[in-house]
Amino acid sequence: MCLLExxxxxxxxxxxxxxxxxxxxxxFDICGTFRGSCSDALHKIIWHRYKKVHPxxxxxxxxxxxxxxxxxxxxxxxxxxxxxxNYTKGVYxxxxxxxxxxxxxxxxxxxxxxxxxxxxxxxxxxxxxxxHANAYTDxxxxxxxxxxxxxxxxxxxxxxxxxxxxxLSSLLGGYVRTDDGVPFRY
Numbered sequence: 001m002c003l004l005e006x007x008x009x010x011x012x013x014x015x016x017x018x019x020x021x022x023x024x025x026x027x028f029d030i031c032g033t034f035r036g037s038c039s040d041a042l043h044k045i046i047w048h049r050y051k052k053v054h055p056x057x058x059x060x061x062x063x064x065x066x067x068x069x070x071x072x073x074x075x076x077x078x079x080x081x082x083x084x085x086n087y088t089k090g091v092y093x094x095x096x097x098x099x100x101x102x103x104x105x106x107x108x109x110x111x112x113x114x115x116x117x118x119x120x121x122x123x124x125x126x127x128x129x130x131x132h133a134n135a136y137t138d139x140x141x142x143x144x145x146x147x148x149x150x151x152x153x154x155x156x157x158x159x160x161x162x163x164x165x166x167x168l169s170s171l172l173g174g175y176v177r178t179d180d181g182v183p184f185r186y
């Protein structure tokens with residue numbers, strides 16, 4: 001199965017075939033990208049709990065993100081909550097293995113990511129490529145967790161098969177463009 005946010009674009013159809021073959025050949029249970037998307041207090045707790053279990057990219061990138069996320073149906077069905085989730089100060093959460101020190105929250109997929117990490121699946125991490133419009137330049141291109149794939153200006157050294165447009169408003173405003181300068185449009 002492939003979960004895909006509406007502002008993720010597949011640039012290379014072979015990328016999809018490749019990821020599905022990794023799942024079908026039982027090499028991995030999940031192929032995807034990681035992001036932060038939660039309160040700093042949660043970042044720290046998740047990093048300390050799961051960094052030895054999975055090769056998490058960094059303390060700021062601890063949650064799986066459907067941009068895109070390839071996952072076996074069997075594992076996905078073990079997730080119970082995909083929306084944002086609020087954590088209450090002083091409450092112990094089994095998936096965190098700790099009490100949270102402050103009221104905090106996690107965005108889309110944070111709770112499901114914890115459920116998945118607790119299962120100890122075989123994970124193939126793709127670098128996360130995100131394009132954001134910027135008021136001062138035409139486009140800022142950001143890549144987290146994959147510095148070996150990024151030029152000094154933030155552009156990818158080679159295509160990794162997909163891009164996540166960080167904001168639909170950037171897309172609608174015509175700030176996000178192809179290499180030829182043509183705006184991405186719906």
